[in-house]
Amino acid sequence: xTAARDVLRERLRLGALAELRAGEFAVEVDPNELPAVADxxxxxxxxxxxxxxxxxxxxxxxxxx
Numbered sequence: 376x377t378a379a380r381d382v383l384r385e386r387l388r389l390g391a392l393a394e395l396r397a398g399e400f401a402v403e404v405d406p407n408e409l410p411a412v413a414d415x416x417x418x419x420x421x422x423x424x425x426x427x428x429x430x431x432x433x434x435x436x437x438x439x440x
Contacts, residue, residue: 387415 377394384392389412393401404412416423428436 386419387412 377397379398380392380394380400383389383400387402389402389404391402395401402412413423426438428438431437
């Protein structure tokens with residue numbers, strides 16, 4: 376665990392935080408907790424990104440961000 380990961384995890388009050396690459400982090404947040412976590416992240420000056428897919432039927436998926 377890196378020092379940056381420790382600081383982010385503590386400051387955003389997250390149970391788990393994955394470091395994908397140096398300086399790139401990912402977290403899965405319960406939908407009910409998302410507004411509070413987003414507020415803490417924005418308050419810390421962080422940029423937020425989301426990526427998800429929807430089933431469009433017939434084996435086709437759409438990716439959204």
